[in-house]
Amino acid sequence: MLKEPKVMEIDQHKTEKTRGKYYRLIPELEEYYQKDDEVHQEEIPGLLDKILKMSDEEIYQYGLNLILDNKNSDEIALSAKKSLAENFLLNNIILNSFDKAAKELQKGRIPLRSNIPFPGFSNLSLNLKISSVRHVILISKTVNDFFAKLIDLRKQFNKEMDDLGVQDEDRITSFIQLFSGELGEFPFKDKE
Numbered sequence: 713m714l715k716e717p718k719v720m721e722i723d724q725h726k727t728e729k730t731r732g733k734y735y736r737l738i739p740e741l742e743e744y745y746q747k748d749d750e751v752h753q754e755e756i757p758g759l760l761d762k763i764l765k766m767s768d769e770e771i772y773q774y775g776l777n778l779i780l781d782n783k784n785s786d787e788i789a790l791s792a793k794k795s796l797a798e799n800f801l802l803n804n805i806i807l808n809s810f811d812k813a814a815k816e817l818q819k820g821r822i823p824l825r826s827n828i829p830f831p832g833f834s835n836l837s838l839n840l841k842i843s844s845v846r847h848v849i850l851i852s853k854t855v856n857d858f859f860a861k862l863i864d865l866r867k868q869f870n871k872e873m874d875d876l877g878v879q880d881e882d883r884i885t886s887f888i889q890l891f892s893g894e895l896g897e898f899p900f901k902d903k904e
Contacts, residue, residue: 760853
């Protein structure tokens, strides 16, 4: 994780203040996962609501034009691949932490922390059958609405911790990943 592609780095501040080595996400990844909340809480919902007011044919044409007007689909695909690779590494960190904690408990050891004694994780997936671009937009809207609720929770948790004076080294990052896409082939033909 400390080698290229670098995902983690040693947290010098925590390591010097406490016993043991502590790690954290590199600043670039931390910023990536802390993008502007307003985008998910205001801009995207507004855009999706406008799109959902269109007819199915208008949504279809809008989607095609969006792709045709965007000449850098290779860059988008590369960025998405990089993001998924980083997420894969973070998923492994989470699972390794869970496995290590479970083994410690099985040895009869007890957690030092009482507030969050044991790491948790969830792994949920769902397949939906779709047949129109409107379905894709509704899925996007639902995922974004859920993400906006998580942003509200993040603000609430930060306020609670600030009010209680919880130090940064006692705040554990909970990583949440949402990913969706179509499982299927998309055939094309030449224009006539």
